[in-house]
Amino acid sequence: MAHLRARDVGERGLIDLIWSIAERELGTQTESPLPHPDDASALRLPDGRYLVLKTDMFVRRTDAPRGMRHSQMGRKSVVMCASDLAAKGAAPQAFMHSMGVPPGYPSKRILELVGGVISACNEYGISFLGGDLGESKDLLVAGFMVGVADRIVRRSGASPGDILAVTGPFGDTSSAFEILLKRRCAPPRLRRRLIRRVYQPRARVDLGVALASTGWVTSSMDSSDGLAFTLHELAKSSGVRFVLSRVPVSRHAEEFASIHKIPAEELALYGGEEYEIVLTIKPDAIGKAQDVAERYGGRLLAIGKVEDGSGVFLSDGSTKRPIEARGWEHLRRR
Amino acid sequence: MAHLRARDVGERGLIDLIWSIAERELGTQTESPLPHPDDASALRLPDGRYLVLKTDMFVRRTDAPRGMRHSQMGRKSVVMCASDLAAKGAAPQAFMHSMGVPPGYPSKRILELVGGVISACNEYGISFLGGDLGESKDLLVAGFMVGVADRIVRRSGASPGDILAVTGPFGDTSSAFEILLKRRCAPPRLRRRLIRRVYQPRARVDLGVALASTGWVTSSMDSSDGLAFTLHELAKSSGVRFVLSRVPVSRHAEEFASIHKIPAEELALYGGEEYEIVLTIKPDAIGKAQDVAERYGGRLLAIGKVEDGSGVFLSDGSTKRPIEARGWEHLRRR
Numbered sequence: 001m002a003h004l005r006a007r008d009v010g011e012r013g014l015i016d017l018i019w020s021i022a023e024r025e026l027g028t029q030t031e032s033p034l035p036h037p038d039d040a041s042a043l044r045l046p047d048g049r050y051l052v053l054k055t056d057m058f059v060r061r062t063d064a065p066r067g068m069r070h071s072q073m074g075r076k077s078v079v080m081c082a083s084d085l086a087a088k089g090a091a092p093q094a095f096m097h098s099m100g101v102p103p104g105y106p107s108k109r110i111l112e113l114v115g116g117v118i119s120a121c122n123e124y125g126i127s128f129l130g131g132d133l134g135e136s137k138d139l140l141v142a143g144f145m146v147g148v149a150d151r152i153v154r155r156s157g158a159s160p161g162d163i164l165a166v167t168g169p170f171g172d173t174s175s176a177f178e179i180l181l182k183r184r185c186a187p188p189r190l191r192r193r194l195i196r197r198v199y200q201p202r203a204r205v206d207l208g209v210a211l212a213s214t215g216w217v218t219s220s221m222d223s224s225d226g227l228a229f230t231l232h233e234l235a236k237s238s239g240v241r242f243v244l245s246r247v248p249v250s251r252h253a254e255e256f257a258s259i260h261k262i263p264a265e266e267l268a269l270y271g272g273e274e275y276e277i278v279l280t281i282k283p284d285a286i287g288k289a290q291d292v293a294e295r296y297g298g299r300l301l302a303i304g305k306v307e308d309g310s311g312v313f314l315s316d317g318s319t320k321r322p323i324e325a326r327g328w329e330h331l332r333r334r
Numbered sequence: 335m336a337h338l339r340a341r342d343v344g345e346r347g348l349i350d351l352i353w354s355i356a357e358r359e360l361g362t363q364t365e366s367p368l369p370h371p372d373d374a375s376a377l378r379l380p381d382g383r384y385l386v387l388k389t390d391m392f393v394r395r396t397d398a399p400r401g402m403r404h405s406q407m408g409r410k411s412v413v414m415c416a417s418d419l420a421a422k423g424a425a426p427q428a429f430m431h432s433m434g435v436p437p438g439y440p441s442k443r444i445l446e447l448v449g450g451v452i453s454a455c456n457e458y459g460i461s462f463l464g465g466d467l468g469e470s471k472d473l474l475v476a477g478f479m480v481g482v483a484d485r486i487v488r489r490s491g492a493s494p495g496d497i498l499a500v501t502g503p504f505g506d507t508s509s510a511f512e513i514l515l516k517r518r519c520a521p522p523r524l525r526r527r528l529i530r531r532v533y534q535p536r537a538r539v540d541l542g543v544a545l546a547s548t549g550w551v552t553s554s555m556d557s558s559d560g561l562a563f564t565l566h567e568l569a570k571s572s573g574v575r576f577v578l579s580r581v582p583v584s585r586h587a588e589e590f591a592s593i594h595k596i597p598a599e600e601l602a603l604y605g606g607e608e609y610e611i612v613l614t615i616k617p618d619a620i621g622k623a624q625d626v627a628e629r630y631g632g633r634l635l636a637i638g639k640v641e642d643g644s645g646v647f648l649s650d651g652s653t654k655r656p657i658e659a660r661g662w663e664h665l666r667r668r
Contacts, residue, residue: 006444007437011467014441018448022462025452032463041463043428043480047380055478057432057468094377098391098476100434103341107348110340114352118359128356129366129375132476133345134391142432142466142476144389146377 012037037237038155039084039221050149052090056080060139065180065198070109072199074116074141080224081145082124083203083275087222088154089212090147092205095121096129097143100136113141124205153212158219158238158280162306165286167204167277167298170227171253171264172197174271178256186256193252203275207298211277214292216285226272229327231312234278241309243320248301265314270326280306346371371571372489373418373555384483386424390414394473399514399532404443406533408450408475414558415479416458417537417609421556422488423546424481426539429455430463431477434470447475458539487546492553492572492614496640499620501538501611501632504561505587505598506531508605512590520590527586537609541632545611548626550619560606563661565646568612575643577654582635599648604660614640 006014019036033042033050040054058064058077068076082092097117101110121128126145176194178184186194203222211217219238223230227247235242247265249257257264281289286302293300304315313320340348353370367376367384374388392398392411402410416426431451435444455462460479510528512518520528537556545551553572557564561581569576581599583591591598615623620636627634638649647654 004441005437006435006439006441009441011469014435014444014467015464017441017445018467019464021445021449022452022464025449025456026462032461036464041428041430043461045379051385051480053428053430053463053478053480055430055432055465055476057434057466057470057476059434059468059470061471062469094375094387096375096387096389096478098389098432098478100391100393100470100472100474100476101340101348103339105340107338107340107343107351110348111351111355115355115359118356122359127366127377128360129387130349130352130356130370131389132391133348133352134393134474135396136393136434136474137395137471138434140434140468140470142389142391142434142478144387144430144432144476144478146385146387146480 033152034088034154040088042152050090050152052085052088052147052149052152054081054084055142055144056084057140057142065177067180068199070112071116074113075120076201077141077143078117078120078124078126079201079203079275081143082126082205083222083224085145085147086203086205086208087220087277088149089152089209090149091209092124092126092145092147094127094129095143095145096131097141098132098134100134100138100140102137102139103135105139149212151212151215153217153220155219155221155234155237158234158240158306160240160306160308161283162218162280163283163286163302164242164244164280164304164306165300165302166248167207167293167300169248169250169301170268170271170274170276171250173274174267175253175256184260186259190252190255194256198273201273201275204277204298207293207296208277210292210296211279211289214289216282216289218280218282220277220279223274223276223278224272226270226327227278228269228312228323229325230278231323232325235310235312241307242304242312243307244304244314246303247314248303269323272327367486368422368488374422376486384424384486386419386422386481386483386486388415388418389476389478390418391474391476399511401514402533404446405450408447409454410535411475411477412451412454412458412460413535413537413609415477416460416539417556417558419479419481420537420539420542421554421611422483423486423543424483425543426458426460426479426481428461428463429477429479430465431475432466432468434468434472434474436471436473437469439473483546485546485549487551487554489553489555489568489571492568492574492640494574494640494642495617496552496614497617497620497636498576498578498614498638498640499634499636500582501541501627501634503582503584503635504602504605504608504610505584507608508601509587509590518594520593524586524589528590532607535607535609538611538632541627541630542611544626544630545613545623548623550616550623552614552616554611554613557608557610557612558606560604560661562603562646562657563659564612565657566659569644569646575641576638576646577641578638578648580637581648582637603657606661
């Protein structure tokens with residue numbers, strides 16, 4: 001322990017160690033309505049509702065793909081928090097941020113970034129509360145969002161028999177990263193559509209809150225760490241096994257995969273920065289939940305079921321093949 | 335504008351520009367219970383109380399004086415936010431943070447830092463909610479605190495006739511910075527006491543909340559940017575003049591000043607990182623407010639009065655000498 005560096009322990013390892021200190025010192029963590037490692041934190045309000053709180057940090061050097069505009073970085077720092085709140089059933093109310101700014105950074109770019117924050121707040125009906133600004137070597141935005149929920153959805157409530165569902169198909173962002181990072185090519189129209197999903201993600205805010213408020217959602221998590229990783233986390237938190245009948249691949253990812261002769265399912269499973277919601281629904285409610293999703297202009301794709309056991313598997317009817325738990329992690333070198 | 339760098343505009347200049355964008359885009363800033371440039375933000379709760387929110391960033395490279403332990407950095411990131419909330423009358427409820435961590439940083443030190451955060455939360459009765467952890471070149475903590483207030487105190491409510499007061503004397507931290515940055519000497523016992531005020535500041539949480547709840551406080555602000563600067567900001571926000579009858583100098587700063595033959599009043603006025611509350615009180619309530627302060631184990635030192643006009647002056651009975659508005663600002667080279 002004494003000689004380990006942050007990169008040896010990794011983001012998640014450090015966060016787990018932090019919570020073990022907190023539990024030793026405070027011993028109150030079990031009382032939290034959304035205990036670690038859930039996606040956000042919550043406090044009970046006097047009226048019985050929940051105040052849900054989230055912080056997420058966007059660091060330009062590690063989190064902004066090539067070509068991302070500053071306004072898009074600002075926008076994304078709002079979307080990241082809003083998505084986690086929505087996955088817990090909370091309607092975002094207010095956003096504030098601490099920004100780290102290198103002294104030599106062009107002030108025009110900083111204001112473009114904050115312009116992106118403000119217009120995203122506008123888009124999602126969130127109050128912009130400003131914040132702090134300090135000096136750092138990296139340009140970064142530590143975003144903080146609070147929201148209110150009548151009913152919160154944890155990672156841990158899935159039961160055998162529940163239906164596994166997602167709010168949209170996957171694979172656009174990993175196709176875009178293949179273009180941006182590995183310089184793979186794509187026809188201009190496809191390229192534009194894929195890359196836009198990385199530069200301009202949107203959070204399923206209204207849909208997430210509407211679904212949570214029905215009471216039919218038994219567990220839920222946003223998919224920003226990638227579909228496979230999210231499925232594993234959700235299954236582990238609930239102490240169940242997920243068996244997928246299909247991998248939800250987007251039309252554009254299918255097209256990109258067929259051009260490059262790469263497996264489309266891999267693109268959908270091992271991406272990231274895709275802000276859908278992965279959730280489990282009571283078995284008798286999936287039809288009604290899909291109706292709710294349509295009323296909110298969205299979709300709810302049933303992709304499998306919850307079983308006794310552990311792990312995540314893809315079934316073709318006769319055989320079950322395990323889905324690997326790969327995903328992105330800060331501070332971790334692979 | 336096009337070619338200006340962050341350091342040319344400075345922290346406060348950038349924050350003012352950000353608010354001008356927000357006002358143009360949202361036009362709602364005037365509706366806020368604590369509008370910019372107040373020390374924290376606020377939202378009205380359904381029960382009529384206020385949710386008060388604050389974010390403040392601690393960057394090791396610029397904000398940690400030589401010799402500060404990691405646990406003390408963590409502690410200070412809590413104190414910074416708690417002090418601002420208390421100055422607005424809000425009792426801190428919960429703290430979370432986004433941490434930036436260099437990949438090669440010893441994980442032991444990171445956990446010491448978080449240990450300091452957690453024990454400070456314990457000390458002030460604040461729930462620790464954890465947060466995010468990402469990779470950055472600087473070790474930094476973006477702290478985020480929420481609290482609840484029955485009654486909030488703005489920077490802008492002082493009226494001519496009010497009494498100007500502070501919750502303690504000043505000068506310890508600037509004496510400590512003379513020792514740490516300019517390597518001035520002091521007898522060991524004095525040195526230890528002064529430096530401790532920089533390494534282990536405490537926020538006037540219970541006192542600030544108790545005073546605000548009386549309804550006698552007309553304006554209030556925490557003094558972390560230095561006494562002189564705080565007085566100027568408070569006078570400007572309220573559109574009044576402050577006339578001090580004395581500069582509240584601490585006993586240890588007097589002792590340090592006399593050793594080095596430097597003016598003690600300068601140490602008290604032009605310091606910073608001193609977490610007292612500067613406030614104005616209705617003229618007939620100062621005695622009662624001082625009783626309240628004593629009940630909370632604190633003090634309330636009357637140091638002057640509020641008059642029509644602008645600026646901050648020190649009066650010796652016959653003449654008034656202006657007090658300069660110097661203070662610390664991030665990103666600004668002086």
